[in-house]
Amino acid sequence: MIATELYPVFSGGLGRAVYEIVKELSRLGVDVTLLIPEMGWKGKLPARVIQLPFTIGFGVYDVSRETYVFDLEKKEEVERFNSVFAKFASQLNFDIVHVHDWMTVLAGIKIKRMKGVPLVLHIHSTEYDRTNNNPRPWVVDIERSGMMEADAVITTSKYMKKQLVSRYGVNPDKIFVAYNGINAEMFNRKIGGIKKPGEKIVLFVGRLTVQKGAWHLLQAAKRVVDIDPSVRFVIVGSGPDFGYLVNLAVEMGLEKNVIFTGRIPDDELIAAYRIADVFVMPSISEPFGIVALEAMVSGKPVIISKTSGVSEVIDHCFKVDFWDIDLMASRILELLHYRPLAEEMGKNGKREALKLGWDRTASEIFKVYRHVR
Amino acid sequence: MPKVAFCAVMHQPWRIRRYRFIDVGRHLDYFDEKLNRRIFERVARKSYIPALKIMKDLAEDTPFKINLSFTGTFLDQAEKYEPVVIKLLQELYQTGKMEIIAETYYHSLAFLISEREFREEVKLHLRKIRELFGTRPKIFRNTEAMYSNEVARIVEKMGFRGIVTEGSEKFLGWRSPNWPYRADGTNLHLFLRNYRLSDDIAFRFSARSWEEWPLTADKYAIWLSAVNEPHVIIYIDFETFGEHHWPESGIFDFLSHLPYEVAKWKNVRWANLRELLKEKPVDSLDIPFFVSWADMDRDLSAWLGNRMQKAAFEAAKSLEPVVRRVNFEEVWETWRRLITSDHFYYMSTKFAGDEEVHSYFRGEVYSNPYEAFANYMNILQDFMLFLREQFS
Numbered sequence: 001m002i003a004t005e006l007y008p009v010f011s012g013g014l015g016r017a018v019y020e021i022v023k024e025l026s027r028l029g030v031d032v033t034l035l036i037p038e039m040g041w042k043g044k045l046p047a048r049v050i051q052l053p054f055t056i057g058f059g060v061y062d063v064s065r066e067t068y069v070f071d072l073e074k075k076e077e078v079e080r081f082n083s084v085f086a087k088f089a090s091q092l093n094f095d096i097v098h099v100h101d102w103m104t105v106l107a108g109i110k111i112k113r114m115k116g117v118p119l120v121l122h123i124h125s126t127e128y129d130r131t132n133n134n135p136r137p138w139v140v141d142i143e144r145s146g147m148m149e150a151d152a153v154i155t156t157s158k159y160m161k162k163q164l165v166s167r168y169g170v171n172p173d174k175i176f177v178a179y180n181g182i183n184a185e186m187f188n189r190k191i192g193g194i195k196k197p198g199e200k201i202v203l204f205v206g207r208l209t210v211q212k213g214a215w216h217l218l219q220a221a222k223r224v225v226d227i228d229p230s231v232r233f234v235i236v237g238s239g240p241d242f243g244y245l246v247n248l249a250v251e252m253g254l255e256k257n258v259i260f261t262g263r264i265p266d267d268e269l270i271a272a273y274r275i276a277d278v279f280v281m282p283s284i285s286e287p288f289g290i291v292a293l294e295a296m297v298s299g300k301p302v303i304i305s306k307t308s309g310v311s312e313v314i315d316h317c318f319k320v321d322f323w324d325i326d327l328m329a330s331r332i333l334e335l336l337h338y339r340p341l342a343e344e345m346g347k348n349g350k351r352e353a354l355k356l357g358w359d360r361t362a363s364e365i366f367k368v369y370r371h372v373r
Numbered sequence: 374m375p376k377v378a379f380c381a382v383m384h385q386p387w388r389i390r391r392y393r394f395i396d397v398g399r400h401l402d403y404f405d406e407k408l409n410r411r412i413f414e415r416v417a418r419k420s421y422i423p424a425l426k427i428m429k430d431l432a433e434d435t436p437f438k439i440n441l442s443f444t445g446t447f448l449d450q451a452e453k454y455e456p457v458v459i460k461l462l463q464e465l466y467q468t469g470k471m472e473i474i475a476e477t478y479y480h481s482l483a484f485l486i487s488e489r490e491f492r493e494e495v496k497l498h499l500r501k502i503r504e505l506f507g508t509r510p511k512i513f514r515n516t517e518a519m520y521s522n523e524v525a526r527i528v529e530k531m532g533f534r535g536i537v538t539e540g541s542e543k544f545l546g547w548r549s550p551n552w553p554y555r556a557d558g559t560n561l562h563l564f565l566r567n568y569r570l571s572d573d574i575a576f577r578f579s580a581r582s583w584e585e586w587p588l589t590a591d592k593y594a595i596w597l598s599a600v601n602e603p604h605v606i607i608y609i610d611f612e613t614f615g616e617h618h619w620p621e622s623g624i625f626d627f628l629s630h631l632p633y634e635v636a637k638w639k640n641v642r643w644a645n646l647r648e649l650l651k652e653k654p655v656d657s658l659d660i661p662f663f664v665s666w667a668d669m670d671r672d673l674s675a676w677l678g679n680r681m682q683k684a685a686f687e688a689a690k691s692l693e694p695v696v697r698r699v700n701f702e703e704v705w706e707t708w709r710r711l712i713t714s715d716h717f718y719y720m721s722t723k724f725a726g727d728e729e730v731h732s733y734f735r736g737e738v739y740s741n742p743y744e745a746f747a748n749y750m751n752i753l754q755d756f757m758l759f760l761r762e763q764f765s
Contacts, residue, residue, distance in 0.1 A: 330394035340680035
C-alpha cells in the first residue's frame with residue numbers, strides 16, 4: 001500500500017482513513033506494507049510502515065503547515081517521487097498494490113506493470129472535488145489513467161461512484177464502495193469544554209474551501225441570528241478561504257456570533273464536539289464526510305448536505321440541500337429550540353454511528369482484494 | 374362452529390404541509406391539499422373502489438358479511454376528492470350485509486386528552502354516519518383499538534353495546550380471543566381481534582419468506598374452519614386490499630374467492646358483529662392499562678413512545694382549553710385534525726421490526742421521525758401564535 005498522508009501527522013480525511021484501514025486490514029490477517037514519504041511519523045500500526053526519505057529535490061514534510069514542501073503543483077515532482085516509491089517497491093514481494101488518490105497513481109501503474117500484480121486504486125476525493133470544478137487537466141489525466149489501469153477502484157460512497165462513472169468514464173462494474181468509518185474510542189474521552197450557561201453553539205468542522213460550504217453556513221447563520229441572537233457559530237478549520245470568510249462574517253454583522261478557531265489539536269476538537277448543540281456539514285460536494293460521524297458519536301444532532309457520501313449510511317439526522325439556506329437555518333433553529341428533538345436525534349444518531357466502525361470498511365476492501373486476485 | 378366477523382377500517386389523515394421554523398408566525402396553510410388529494414385518489418383507485426365493488430358482488434351472491442369502520446376524516450376526504458367511494462359504501466350498506474362500527478371522528482388520541490373531547494368526537498362521528506347511512510352503530514372501536522377499562526366505562530355510558538380491541542396475551546394470558554367476553558365493570562361485550570389470523574392477511578400475505586406463502590383462499594378457509602370456538606374476529610386495514618398489498622400480489626383474488634371457499638365448510642358462518650351480542654360472555658376481562666393493535670408492544674408506544682412524541686402530544690393537548698374557549702368552527706377543525714394519531718405515529722423512533730411499518734406509513738410524508746416532529750411543532754407553534762393574536 002502506498003499513501004502520502006498518515007495519521008497522526010496528517011489528521012485530515014485521507015491520513016486518518018489510511019491509518020484506520022491499515023489497522024483493520026491487519027486485524028483481518030492481511031499482511032500490509034505501507035510506503036509513505038518521510039514525515040517523521042512515529043505512530044503505532046500492526047503493519048510495516050516504511051518512510052522513504054525523499055532526497056533533496058523531492059521535498060520534505062512541514063508539520064506546522066501540514067503539507068509537503070515539494071510542490072504538488074508540478075507534474076515532474078509528482079512523477080519523480082512516484083518513481084522513488086516504485087523503485088523501492090520493486091524489491092519487495094506482495095500480491096496486490098493498493099494506492100490512495102492521484103498522488104500515488106503513477107507509482108501504482110508502474111508497480112503493476114513491473115511486478116504483474118493487480119492494482120487497486122482507492123479514491124477518497126477527485127480533482128473536481130478539491131478544486132470546486134476547476135481541475136488541473138494533468139491531474140485529471142493521472143486520475144483517469146489510474147482508474148483505467150486499475151483492476152478495481154474503491155471509493156467512499158455511491159455518490160462518488162456516480163462521479164467516477166460520469167466524469168472519468170470508468171466501468172461501473174469495477175468500482176466498489178467501501179464507506180469510511182469512525183473510530184469512536186477517540187471521541188469517548190471526557191474532555192471538558194467551556195461554555196456559558198444558556199449559550200447555544202452550532203459547530204462546523206472542515207477545511208475552509210468552497211466545496212465544504214462554509215459560505216452557505218454563514219448565510220444560514222445570518223437568518224438564525226436574526227431570529228435568535230444568542231446563537232454562536234464555531235467554525236473549526238483553516239484553508240484558502242479563511243480570510244475571505246472572516247471578512248464576510250464581519251460584513252454581515254456576525255462578528256459577535258461567529259468564531260473562527262483555525263486548525264485546532266485533537267483534544268480541542270473533541271471538546272468542541274462536546275460543547276456543541278448542533279453540528280452542521282453543509283458541503284457542496286463531500287466524498288464521504290467523517291466529521292458528521294465524529295459529531296454523532298459525540299452524541300450531537302447533525303445536519304448534513306445531501307451531496308455527501310455519509311448521507312447514504314445515516315438516517316438519524318437532518319439532510320438538506322446545501323443551497324437551501326432557509327431550510328438549513330430552520331433546521332438549526334428547530335434543533336436549538338425543540339429540546340426533545342435534539343435529545344432523540346443525538347441519542348439515536350450516536351447509536352447509529354457507533355455501528356459504522358472501520359472494521360466494516362476493511363472487510364469491504366478485503367472483498368475487493370479477493371475479487372482481483 | 375365459528376362465526377367469522379370480517380372487519381376492516383378505512384382511514385386517511387389530513388397530512389400537514391412542509392412548514393419551516395422561519396415561517397412560524399406567517400400563518401400559512403397547515404394542510405397539504407395536494408398531497409392529501411394525490412394519496413386519496415391513488416388509494417381510491419387502487420383499493421377503495423375495486424375492493425368495495427368486489428365486496429358488493431360478494432354480499433349479493435354469497436353469504437359474505439362485512440363490518441366496516443371509517444373515520445370522519447376519511448369520509449370528509451372521500452366527499453371532497455372521490456365521492457364515488459361514498460356512493461359505493463352506501464350501495465354496499467344497502468345490501469344489508471354490512472355493519473358500521475363507530476370510531477373517533479379524527480382517528481385521534483382524544484381519549485388521552487379529556488373525556489369531554491372524546492365524547493364530542495364520537496358524537497360528531499355518529500352524526501356523520503346518520504347523515505350518510507341513516508343508522509346508529511351499536512359497537513365502537515377506539516382509534517387503533519386503544520382500550521382500557523376506562524374506555525369501556527365511558528363507551529357504555531354513551532349507549533354502545535360492544536367494543537372492539539386487540540386480543541393480546543397481555544391480559545388474555547392462556548385464554549383465547551375467540552370467546553365472548555365482557556368488559557370489566559360494565560355490560561359491554563368485549564370483542565377481541567384474532568391478530569394471528571388478521572395479520573396473516575394484513576402483514577404476511579405478500580411476504581415470500583413466510584412459510585405459508587402464498588396464502589390462498591382455500592387454505593385460509595381451512596384455517597377458519599379449524600377454529601373450534603364460538604367466533605373469530607378478523608380486523609384489518611381496508612387498504613390491505615390493493616394498497617398495502619398490490620393487486621399483483623393476488624390480494625383481490627384472495628378476497629373474491631374467500632367466500633366461495635368458506636362456503637365449502639359447513640361449520641363456518643359469516644357474521645356481523647351485532648350478531649355476536651347474543652353470545653353469553655364467558656368471563657369478564659379486567660384491563661387497567663392501555664392496549665392497542667399497534668406495533669409488537671401492543672400499547673401506546675407507537676404514538677407516545679419517545680420524548681418527541683410526548684412533547685408534541687402534550688403541546689397539542691395543552692391547547693384544548695384555549696380552543697374550547699375560542700369555540701370557533703375552523704379552529705376546532707384545525708386543532709382536531711392536529712390531534713389525529715398519525716402525526717405522532719410518524720415521529721416514532723422504534724428500531725427493529727416495528728420500524729418497517731412506521732416508515733411505510735411515514736415514507737410518503739417524511740423521510741424520518743425528526744422531520745415529522747419539527748414540522749408538526751412548527752405548525753403547532755404557528756397555531757398557538759394565531760390563537761393568541763386573534764382571540765386573546
